[in-house]
Amino acid sequence: MRGIIGWGVHLPHRRLDRSQISPIAGTGGGKGRRTVASYDEDATTMAVAAARAALRGRSVSPAAVWFSTTTPAYLDKTNATAIHAALRMNRTAAAYDALGSVRSAVGALRAAMAGAGVALAVASDVRIGRPGSADEAAGGDAGAAALVGDDGDGPVVAQLVGSASLSEEFTDRWRVPGDVGAKVWEERFGETKYVPLATEALKAALGEAALDAAGVDALIIAGMHERACAAAAKASGVAPEKIVDRLAATVGNPGAAQPFLLLARALEQATPDQTIVLLVLSDGAEALVFRTTDAVSSYQPAAPVASQILAGAPIDYGRYLTWRGLLAVEPPRRPEPARPSSSAAGRSTDWKYGLEGPAGVLADQVGTVTTFTIDRLAYSPSPPVVFAVVDFDDGERLPVELTDVSAEEVAVGMRVEMTFRRLFTADGIVNYFWKARPSRAAGDGPSRKDAA
Amino acid sequence: MSSHGIKDRVAIVGMGCTRFAEHFDKGTDDLLREATSDAFGAAGVTKDDVDAYWLGTAQSGMSGITLARPLRLEGKPVTRVENFCATGSEALRQASYAVASGAYDLAMAVGVEKVKDSGYQGLNAFPIPNDGTQRTLTAAAMFSMVAPAYAQRYGVDPEQIKTVLARIASKNHANGAKNPKAQFRKEMSIEKLLAMPPVAGGLSVFDCAGVADGAAAAIVCRAEDAARYTESPLIIKALSFVAGNGSGLEDPSYDYTHFPEVAASASDAYAQAGISDPRNELAMAEVHDCFTPTELVLMEDLGFCERGTAWKEVLAGTFDLDGELPVNPDGGLKSFGHPVGASGLRMMYEAWLQLRGQAPVERRISTYGSRSLALTHNLGGYPGEMVSFVGIVGTA
Numbered sequence: 010m011r012g013i014i015g016w017g018v019h020l021p022h023r024r025l026d027r028s029q030i031s032p033i034a035g036t037g038g039g040k041g042r043r044t045v046a047s048y049d050e051d052a053t054t055m056a057v058a059a060a061r062a063a064l065r066g067r068s069v070s071p072a073a074v075w076f077s078t079t080t081p082a083y084l085d086k087t088n089a090t091a092i093h094a095a096l097r098m099n100r101t102a103a104a105y106d107a108l109g110s111v112r113s114a115v116g117a118l119r120a121a122m123a124g125a126g127v128a129l130a131v132a133s134d135v136r137i138g139r140p141g142s143a144d145e146a147a148g149g150d151a152g153a154a155a156l157v158g159d160d161g162d163g164p165v166v167a168q169l170v171g172s173a174s175l176s177e178e179f180t181d182r183w184r185v186p187g188d189v190g191a192k193v194w195e196e197r198f199g200e201t202k203y204v205p206l207a208t209e210a211l212k213a214a215l216g217e218a219a220l221d222a223a224g225v226d227a228l229i230i231a232g233m234h235e236r237a238c239a240a241a242a243k244a245s246g247v248a249p250e251k252i253v254d255r256l257a258a259t260v261g262n263p264g265a266a267q268p269f270l271l272l273a274r275a276l277e278q279a280t281p282d283q284t285i286v287l288l289v290l291s292d293g294a295e296a297l298v299f300r301t302t303d304a305v306s307s308y309q310p311a312a313p314v315a316s317q318i319l320a321g322a323p324i325d326y327g328r329y330l331t332w333r334g335l336l337a338v339e340p341p342r343r344p345e346p347a348r349p350s351s352s353a354a355g356r357s358t359d360w361k362y363g364l365e366g367p368a369g370v371l372a373d374q375v376g377t378v379t380t381f382t383i384d385r386l387a388y389s390p391s392p393p394v395v396f397a398v399v400d401f402d403d404g405e406r407l408p409v410e411l412t413d414v415s416a417e418e419v420a421v422g423m424r425v426e427m428t429f430r431r432l433f434t435a436d437g438i439v440n441y442f443w444k445a446r447p448s449r450a451a452g453d454g455p456s457r458k459d460a461a
Numbered sequence: 462m463s464s465h466g467i468k469d470r471v472a473i474v475g476m477g478c479t480r481f482a483e484h485f486d487k488g489t490d491d492l493l494r495e496a497t498s499d500a501f502g503a504a505g506v507t508k509d510d511v512d513a514y515w516l517g518t519a520q521s522g523m524s525g526i527t528l529a530r531p532l533r534l535e536g537k538p539v540t541r542v543e544n545f546c547a548t549g550s551e552a553l554r555q556a557s558y559a560v561a562s563g564a565y566d567l568a569m570a571v572g573v574e575k576v577k578d579s580g581y582q583g584l585n586a587f588p589i590p591n592d593g594t595q596r597t598l599t600a601a602a603m604f605s606m607v608a609p610a611y612a613q614r615y616g617v618d619p620e621q622i623k624t625v626l627a628r629i630a631s632k633n634h635a636n637g638a639k640n641p642k643a644q645f646r647k648e649m650s651i652e653k654l655l656a657m658p659p660v661a662g663g664l665s666v667f668d669c670a671g672v673a674d675g676a677a678a679a680i681v682c683r684a685e686d687a688a689r690y691t692e693s694p695l696i697i698k699a700l701s702f703v704a705g706n707g708s709g710l711e712d713p714s715y716d717y718t719h720f721p722e723v724a725a726s727a728s729d730a731y732a733q734a735g736i737s738d739p740r741n742e743l744a745m746a747e748v749h750d751c752f753t754p755t756e757l758v759l760m761e762d763l764g765f766c767e768r769g770t771a772w773k774e775v776l777a778g779t780f781d782l783d784g785e786l787p788v789n790p791d792g793g794l795k796s797f798g799h800p801v802g803a804s805g806l807r808m809m810y811e812a813w814l815q816l817r818g819q820a821p822v823e824r825r826i827s828t829y830g831s832r833s834l835a836l837t838h839n840l841g842g843y844p845g846e847m848v849s850f851v852g853i854v855g856t857a
Contacts, residue, residue, distance in 0.1 A: 344585050349593025357592040380610055380717055382662035384602035386583060396598050398606065398717075406713040408596060408845075421609075432593065440593040 017062025034141030043261030055152030094362035149261025153269030171218030222246030232290030466733030475504025481798030517552030545841020549805030605662025637792025644798030673798025709845025
């Protein structure tokens with residue numbers, strides 16, 4: 010039996026309150042919060058974080074990683090190979106990108122399902138829109154991963170029992186590479202296209218599973234067209250209380266990551282023998298029908314979505330705009346860093362990407378801040394640099410930059426974990442390496458069953 | 462195997478030093494010509510009399526041609542050396558060994574740095590292509606971690622430590638204020654220093670060395686020939702150098718309250734010179750006060766006082782110009798300025814002036830006339846990963 014054997018989600022630490030937008034941008038904004046990737050995160054680093062959460066506590070190394078994003082760090086160069094390296098996957102394991110639209114994430118999951126052995130489908134997006142736009146407010150940043158395998162690879166928690174795929178060419182939403190925001194056709198056009206597609210795909214997939222709408226315990230509808238998603242939910246015949254919350258008020262729509270994020274959310278609330286449908290509206294419609302197994306109740310996610318939603322810290326809109334490059338502030342008066350050497354980096358992949366040194370792998374260790382300093386002179390894309398000497402629990406020491414922490418909250422004795430980040434970008438080369446961040450125990454949040 | 466040293470075999474017979482300053486109107490060539498010309502004059506020789514040259518510069522030029530071209534040297538060997546901020550001392554060490562070996566009769570060590578052409582404040586290292594995982598922290602931030610670590614280890618109140626550091630800066634500013642060649646010639650009260658905003662950890666700009674252009678030079682010969690050039694040479698007693706292997710950065714037992722490389726080079730230097738009680742035998746010390754916490758810890762690493770007591774000695778004025786053991790009587794890196802490749806030789810220049818009674822009375826060390834040995838200490842790098850030089854000279 011092949012199916013989902015695990016999942017992992019990464020919600021970035023910072024949250025933007027949408028009420029901050031319109032006083033500055035003059036328009037846009039709204040209620041609730043959206044997640045904001047740190048200045049040192051991108052789709053690749055958030056995918057690494059989500060994948061690490063999915064793999065935590067497992068000894069298995071995936072035979073393939075399928076990475077989907079609409080906001081890749083690179084074109085022409087594979088992004089999934091950085092994820093592959095950061096996860097210290099075997100050289101013979103495949104690493105592929107599926108780029109461009111939310112639909113690509115479903116393609117990644119289907120590819121993982123179709124393969125043999127353990128495969129990882131991971132999706133991640135940094136959703137940007139022009140200041141004041143609907144996309145800016147509605148978007149969210151996240152990474153989410155689904156780990157796929159057979160029963161022998163770890164108990165299957167959700168089995169794929171039916172699916173349907175409808176592809177259709179129409180230009181409802183589009184974004185030219187390099188553009189900040191997407192453009193959309195008249196909203197009603199997309200709605201009239203998507204609702205029938207959704208209805209047809211849902212019916213076909215449920216039919217394959219010998220079910221009907223009444224047998225659905227949770228219906229996830231993902232896609233960039235919010236109005237179409239809502240209308241498709243109404244047209245589905247599934248009871249409103251069984252439509253999975255799209256987390257608009259707390260996370261926002263993280264694009265390619267939305268299908269896996271909402272699937273993880275649904276699985277964390279699921280009980281055995283339930284039917285969960287993932288319906289994705291993106292240039293057609295994709296429907297995947299999952300049946301949960303007994304194993305779903307004993308699965309312990311490394312960082313439950315509910316507790317990650319409750320965690321985090323606010324960011325003000327000005328700094329958000331700066332981080333996304335939408336507000337050009339005075340740079341630090343220090344020399345820009347030189348681009349990392351590709352040949353030197355190529356020789357140190359184990360260290361630079363895997364954080365594997367002579368004494369072992371530091372990536373998965375927890376440590377304590379022994380001493381620290383705040384450097385207001387050093388170059389940083391977001392000064393000041395918070396730097397600490399970290400002593401890991403197994404005895405290793407690493408002097409390393411901290412992230413997801415303000416200068417005021419760092420303290421000697423603070424517990425930290427390692428996170429894969431981009432230190433800076435020079436000549437277009439993204440300089441990936443590891444930082445430490447406060448280990449904000451996921452257990453601080455509510456347990457998975459009673460989470461709202 | 463042993464570090465034998467060259468005690469009493471080599472003499473410094475002439476020195477020169479430019480003013481250290483933001484010399485926007487002077488280039489590397491100008492600074493080199495000025496410092497070397499003064500040194501030639503002091504020794505009563507010409508550039509042709511000097512058989513070999515060692516040029517120390519961290520990043521103001523490459524190869525010996527950097528010196529040979531502005532001095533128009535003809536057929537002379539010139540070696541460019543670099544060893545982080547201890548570059549100037551390294552040039553002196555190499556030139557001294559060259560004459561001690563008998564290879565040359567007369568050699569010159571020159572140090573220079575033209576840091577103010579970068580367009581940026583502070584010192585900026587020339588980037589060597591790498592994998593992008595190196596720390597990009599400033600030296601100020603790396604050294605700033607020393608102060609809280611020291612306070613914690615010895616149970617000193619953090620506010621008290623701030624006062625101690627300000628006391629060090631204030632002392633060096635007071636010494637520099639009296640020195641016409643120093644970059645900063647303004648006294649700074651402890652109250653004013655304490656009010657400065659932090660830029661790296663708890664350190665303000667006034668806890669950091671002055672960033673200056675400058676050059677300094679020394680001419681050395683075998684000790685038995687010294688009288689040909691001067692009536693009052695400085696005799697080299699010890700030259701010690703340790704390059705750390707960087708293990709302190711990964712060593713969980715390293716606590717940022719001491720610099721093992723400094724302690725090792727000091728121990729070697731004292732053995733070479735036959736010194737057993739530096740605090741009472743030395744007339745003065747020029748130490749590498751790149752940041753105020755550095756000078757604090759150096760007092761212990763160099764054996765001037767017991768571990769955990771330097772902060773009390775600083776407050777007691779032990780290292781003041783009129784104290785028991787004057788430290789950085791010329792103002793130090795803090796006030797005299799720190800043109801990287803020149804600093805080691807600038808320290809030696811102060812020993813040259815003070816031990817030989819050429820420092821004016823108003824800034825003469827308290828020990829003048831009663832003691833005759835001076836120590837120079839020059840380091841480069843960071844806590845956990847540094848190079849350290851210790852030199853000792855005397856008048857007899």
